[in-house]
Amino acid sequence: MATRTRRAPPKARTTSGPAFEVDAARLPPLGMPPAEFLRDYWQKRPLLVRNAFPGFVSPIQPEDLAGLACEEAALSRLVAHDAAHDRWMLRHGPFPEEMFPEMPDHDWTLLVQDVDKWDADVAALLAHFGFLPRWRIDDVMVSFAAPGGSVGAHVDQYDVFLLQAQGQRRWQIDASEAMGRTAPPLDFRDDVELRLLQRFNPTHDWVLGPGDMLYLPPGVPHHGVAVDACLTFSVGMRAPSxxxxxxxxxxxxxxxxxxxxxxxxxxxxxxxxxxxxxxxxxxxxxxxxxxxxxxxPERLGDWFGRFITVYRSGGQVMPGEDARSRIEVEWDLQQGARLHRHPFSRMAWRKAKRGARLYVNGAGHALPARDAARIADNAVLDGPLYASLSEAGRDRVFELMREGHYHLDLRQDDE
Structure with missing residues (x-):
């Protein structure tokens, strides 16, 4: 692997306001307390975080991503660029397995949405973003890019954390607005299927290696190009228009x-x-x-709770085939089994006039606030946590299990 390029500090450091680059080796993943990040950067200015995940090793490999892109249920895209003629090609999956060995060795990118729903190790990364409301986090998109691979200069209308997982990627961004300058033009090209910017004038130019992470607020123009074969994880937010x-x-x-x-x-x-x-x-x-x-306010909150737990749903939750009785399930939990939430099950909760409401994939359920918080906040329910719920909470969990929102893992804690 090539040696990572360390560029001089950007000129923007001389402008007023917080720095555009920090090293998080001593305080990962943000290099600062979450409250400071939310105050100074969230939806305000970009931030390059060196060593956000020190010593990071990707939980998946490029061949794993290619295999997922062949699945009918996965949402995948392939973007290729003919640099000589500045022509872009976009294809949607699923893709045939025999296609990938025949791909050129440069200038293409494979992107797969919702990888956290398919891979538990990728999903585990989201625990590091607990400084944000969980219902605001949409998914982890993973992209593999051959050298020179890119999706062009563009803007996203949502916050995104771009974590470099393997290899190196060069990122250029236009942070003019955050630097107090005139906002950059956001006119799109009309000759390509992708929403690419007609003009892009970067103010910052960085090369990221494994463990580095770039945060971008909505509307910041950016352009990423693979220096060598690389994997990038994009943690995107849910931001309904x-x-x-x-x-x-x-x-x-x-x-x-x-x-x-x-x-x-x-x-x-x-x-x-x-x-x-x-x-x-x-x-x-x-x-x-x-x-x-x-x-x-109760009706309004109830509407939003149902809406946001359905918004951008990547898949369906179906009832499972486990016919265990409740007595059997509770016995298993006492012996060390756990209830794991379905990857496509979205939960949130809010306080109500009486108790609280738990929202699960668009359905609202009345529960005590303590129960609603514990169920929504924990993707895994072990025996003690389940036992700490009220009778109404345990009733709801068992019904959710019947509906397919949980599966029972019988493995013991020490296995």
Whole structure:
């Protein structure tokens, strides 16, 4: 492997504000307390974290990623670039196994979404991001790039942590806005299927090696190119657009609306022009719409809890075939077995007027707050944790197991 390039500190260090680069060897993975990161960087300015994961060894290999990209249920893409003619090619999986040995040795990238749902070791990385609400984290996308491989200069509309897992990748970013300069132009090319920027003028240029991590807030232009064959893990956030929120919110309002709520005009006066929609009519339209407003915080919170645990769902949870009775399951838990949450099961909770609500893949369940927090916060329930739940909490866990949200692992703790 080539020696990692160590570039001079970026000129941006002379500008006001926190540094754009830190070394986290003594305080991984951020190089600072999480509260400081959230205050100074989160959705404000990019940050290169050297040694975010010191001595990092990738839990998967390129051939593992290629094998996953051949699966029907996996979401995969392949991007190739003809540098001589500046032409881009995008293909969607699943891909035939025989394709990869025939791929060229340069200028292409394989990307697979939701790898954390398929590989437990990749999923374990998310524990290091516990400084963020779990329901905000979407997935871990893994990309393999041959030397020169890239997906072009682009922007993401969500926060992302780019962890270098194998090999080296050169990252260029345009942090003009964070440096107090004019925001960069975000016009896209119209000659490619990908949303690539027409113009890209980087302010920072870094080469990342294994264990280094780049944080990017939404809207920061960036361009990554593989120096050698490399793997990059992208921890992306769930950030529904205002249009997505409004669309689902309106659908919920309409579905729950009383049909008796209608446009009314009891004070109607003879119109000057029968064909005119006058100002009084528009006031009554607003009044009719206001009847549907969700002013109740409980209803609003309930809607969002159901929405966010379904948003960008990567797969379905189906009931399993384990027919153990509850007595058997609880006995197994007492003997050291554990309940593991299904990878595609999304959970969150919130306090309610009475107790709390646990949200599981779009369904809401009333529970004591203590139970809801313990169930949502722990992807694995062991015997003591299960026993600490109230009867209502244990009832809910068993029902969730029946629905496929948990599977029982009978291996003992010391195995």
């Amino acid at each position: 205002a249009a997505e929120l409004l669309g689902d919110f309106v659908d919920t309002l309409a579905a729950d609306a009383d049909d008796a709520l209608r446009y009314r005009d009891p004070g109607l006066a003879p119109p000057k022009s029968p064909g005119e929609i006058d100002a009084d009519a528009m006031e009554r339209v607003v009044e009719a719409l206001n009847l549907l407003r969700m002013n109740d």
